[in-house]
Amino acid sequence: MLSWSCNRAAVRVPAWLEASSAGKHQLESLSGHLPRISQGKLLREVSSWGVGGPAKLFCEVHHELQLASALSYCNEQSIPFLVIGKGSNCLFDDRGFDGCIILNRLSFLKRLASGVYQVGSGYPFNVLGVQTANDGFTGLEFASGIPGTVGGAVYMNAGADGQETASALKSVEVITVFGMKCKISREELVFGYRSSPFQNAQGFAAISSATFALTSSANSREEQRKFLNRRKQTQPLGERSAGCVFKNPGSGCQSAGSFIDKAGLKGMSIGGAKVSEVHANFITNACNSSAKDMMELISLVKEQVRSKFGVELEEEFIYIPFR
Ligand SMILES: Cc1cc2nc3c(=O)[nH]c(=O)nc-3n(C[C@H](O)[C@H](O)[C@H](O)COP(=O)(O)OP(=O)(O)OC[C@H]3O[C@@H](n4cnc5c(N)ncnc54)[C@H](O)[C@@H]3O)c2cc1C
Structure with missing residues (x-):
């Protein structure tokens, strides 16, 4: 079975x-x-x-x-x-x-050709973002602020600052539940806003590596630093969070954070979970939050935004049930 x-x-x-x-x-x-x-x-x-x-x-x-x-x-x-x-x-x-x-923790990086990187799926995505920008390539500058792995970024199609993981991908290597290894080219895969074909695929078990193809750019280092500085000014980076809790509505065109802010929910807390005062789309673990606290606060935020603006917020993070 x-x-x-x-x-x-x-x-x-x-x-x-x-x-x-x-x-x-x-x-x-x-x-x-x-x-x-x-x-x-x-x-x-x-x-x-x-x-x-x-x-x-x-x-x-x-x-x-x-x-x-x-x-x-x-x-x-x-x-x-x-x-x-x-x-x-x-x-x-x-x-x-x-x-x-x-x-x-499959953590390796190989430079296969100019701008072409094969990276283990456990490699830190933020380190990759800094390295590729320092090497003078554009496409992954946004990654420098994302504290996940390459595998998590591909699985979630992580993105920010007008860039996303899928746009820089050339191919992905996966391991199936039968122990087969399979290399899939980018053209075979359909990604969406924070979604990837890996999220609902039978037979798929894990991403083992990803290959990115980037183009050279004179501004990559400057762009990467600009993105990171903006993040430091607008996000509660020293606090425990999972980044943005909700996807931006309208396939990313509207700001979930601004709806939450306009609903007056910044600073609202349940148990140890709190809507950040810095960025309304971040819910932080302010004081020994339980998952129950988090879920209750998330439901409250959704309910308030729905009743005030008629907007249905959708979770961006993955909830892992006990069973
Ligand atoms: C401060 C902060 C800022 C953030 N900013 C952003 C942002 O700007 N943009 C953005 O998109 N996200 C952002 N995030 C969210 C998160 O960092 C990204 O979604 C990231 O890509 C998740 O990577 P991870 O390795 O932590 O994945 P995990 O949280 O470990 O896993 C997420 C999902 O991916 C699956 N997965 C992970 N690795 C593999 C693998 N090798 N094979 C198969 N499935 C796998 C897991 O099963 C799970 O379902 C932020 C988070 C924080 C804390």
Whole structure:
């Protein structure tokens, strides 16, 4: 029996994972590569929000065979699993997760050609943003302010400042639940505003690396610093958060934060969760917030914005239920 990560409930086999996909091959023997699996790791320790109870099982993977081996183990044992990067867009349940959390630290960077970078999915996305801008390439300047991994950025199609991850992608390497490795070109993948085809794909288990193709630019360093400075001035960066809680309505054309601000909700709190005074679309863990506090405050904000402006806000982060 196959098992799936909890946020991939509505599944279908996508064309890009079917037999015709280029570069599909079985990984070498996985025996001897299973990482150490522990019990009871508190998920608040691996989430930027600092919220979440214990994971039944937990492991950390540093190379592809470890990742494939952990996935294959979960699959064979019918254990639900979830691959995470920096946990900077996840809200874990107070009861934790009744399965295996796989913390991805596949962290390598290869310069394949001028402006072409192949990067492990556990590589810090903000470091990549600074490196590529310093090398004189444009396309990932926005990444320097995003505290996630490359895998998380591809999965979420992270974006800011008019740029998004999908626009800079050339190809993605994924591992299937059958332990197959598959290279998919950007053309085969349809991304949307904060959405990727990986979010609801049957057979897909994890992103192992991404290749970006960037163009040279004389202004990349300046742009990257400008974006980062703007962030420092407008976001509560020293506080525990998951970035923007809601997607901007109208496919990103309107500002969720300005609706929340106009509704007078800045500073509103429930338990330890608080709408930031600095940026209304950030909800911070101001004082030992529980997931319940967070969810209640999020519901209240949605309700107020709906009743005052008739606008339906949609969550941008991923809620990970216990089961
Ligand atoms: C201060 C702050 C600022 C932020 N600013 C922005 C911003 O400007 N723009 C923006 O888009 N986001 C922003 N974010 C949100 C977040 O950083 C991004 O969504 C980021 O891309 C998530 O990466 P991660 O590695 O932390 O993913 P995680 O939170 O660990 O995971 C998110 C989802 O991706 C999946 N996933 C992660 N890695 C893999 C993998 N290798 N294979 C398969 N699935 C995987 C997880 O299962 C989960 O469903 C911000 C967050 C914070 C805290």
